[in-house]
Amino acid sequence: MPTILIVEDEDTVREVVSEGLESEGYEVLLADNGLDGLRQAREEDPDLILLDLMLPEMDGLSVCRTLRRNSDVPIIMLTARGAEMDKIVGLETGADDYVVKPFSLGELLARIRSLLRRTSNNTQQNQMQLTDSNISLDLSSRRVSKDNEEVHLTQKEFDLLAELMRNKGAVLSRDLLLEKVWGYNYIGNTHTVDVHIRWLREKIELDPSNPVRIVTVRGVGYRFQA
Numbered sequence: 001m002p003t004i005l006i007v008e009d010e011d012t013v014r015e016v017v018s019e020g021l022e023s024e025g026y027e028v029l030l031a032d033n034g035l036d037g038l039r040q041a042r043e044e045d046p047d048l049i050l051l052d053l054m055l056p057e058m059d060g061l062s063v064c065r066t067l068r069r070n071s072d073v074p075i076i077m078l079t080a081r082g083a084e085m086d087k088i089v090g091l092e093t094g095a096d097d098y099v100v101k102p103f104s105l106g107e108l109l110a111r112i113r114s115l116l117r118r119t120s121n122n123t124q125q126n127q128m129q130l131t132d133s134n135i136s137l138d139l140s141s142r143r144v145s146k147d148n149e150e151v152h153l154t155q156k157e158f159d160l161l162a163e164l165m166r167n168k169g170a171v172l173s174r175d176l177l178l179e180k181v182w183g184y185n186y187i188g189n190t191h192t193v194d195v196h197i198r199w200l201r202e203k204i205e206l207d208p209s210n211p212v213r214i215v216t217v218r219g220v221g222y223r224f225q226a
Helices: 011-023 034-044 060-067 084-093 105-127 155-166 174-182 191-204
Strands: 003-007 027-031 048-052 075-079 097-100 129-132 135-138 143-146 149-151 171-173 214-217 221-224
Touching: 003 011, 003 034, 011 027, 011 105, 027 034, 034 048, 034 060, 048 060, 048 105, 060 075, 060 084, 075 105, 097 105, 129 155, 135 155, 143 191, 155 174, 155 191, 155 221, 171 174, 174 191, 174 221, 191 214, 191 221
Parallel strands: 003 027, 003 048, 048 075, 075 097
Antiparallel strands: 129 135, 135 143, 143 149, 171 221, 214 221
């Protein structure tokens, strides 16, 4: 189950929300001030943060603003202040949703489920797109483009490029590529990989004779690099 960080200085609210989340199966982290909340958000990498607006040590808006510099973790603001301007400021600072106290636990849980579901869908969609510099690969439509122009690949060429791009920067052996792309039951040798790499380079490299994207690591295999 997802992990949720509650950053709330009111003991009663923190305990009630924590118990409610745990009863639903969520893992819960607790912080009673902004600085500790920011620290835990960075160190524990929660799936969602419930963030009070008025906090000691560091207020919720400052915590949210700081996190948004390098994190897109879903954030729901919790606050007793319900003025329209407070909501606008919170959302423009980077919060994904806004709940005004007093709130029902049922409403909060519904908002959490909705936000986590939306985030999960976005993540799955992003995982279907592999992009690096001028090369883009769409796993759902099985299309590849180079400099915004479609590149026509065979099935094996596409699968080979996808495997290399998924593991960008890592050296993949010929045996591993043979297993991943052609399968366990393929009857053949690793020369097949070399042949398809050559064909692939002819389609995506600026100079196939001097490849800079799909690089040979002598005696081991191949590496896709930016």
